[in-house]
Amino acid sequence: MNRETFQPAQIQHRRKEGVVTIVWRHGETSSITGEDLRRYCACSECRAKEKIGLRKTGEANDVVRLELMGTTGMQVVFADGHDRGIYPWEYLYRIGQDEAMEYLYA
Numbered sequence: 001m002n003r004e005t006f007q008p009a010q011i012q013h014r015r016k017e018g019v020v021t022i023v024w025r026h027g028e029t030s031s032i033t034g035e036d037l038r039r040y041c042a043c044s045e046c047r048a049k050e051k052i053g054l055r056k057t058g059e060a061n062d063v064v065r066l067e068l069m070g071t072t073g074m075q076v077v078f079a080d081g082h083d084r085g086i087y088p089w090e091y092l093y094r095i096g097q098d099e100a101m102e103y104l105y106a
């Protein structure tokens with residue numbers, strides 16, 4: 001699948017349930033929890049602390065806002081103000097497939 005494949009057709013954020021659902025242009029749907037978004041936050045801070053892929057207990061999993069960044073991906077803002085993570089669309093797809101680490105370290 002090429003880059004164009006990993007573009008969202010529809011994004012739904014159900015904050016109460018803590019789930020972001022993305023319908024992809026290629027037809028599949030990914031449901032990603034706030035916990036997984038936080039776990040796989042790959043911002044410079046999380047990279048520096050080698051915290052990517054680890055369960056971040058005590059840190060906010062509540063997604064307050066999504067900032068869509070066109071064809072690039074989206075920025076996720078958590079309740080504790082953690083907002084430096086930019087998630088490329090394909091990365092989000094891979095998180096939904098439980099392949100986030102493979103994507104990051106391919």
Ligand SMILES: [Zn+2]
Binds near residue numbers: 082
């Ligand atoms: Zn982070």
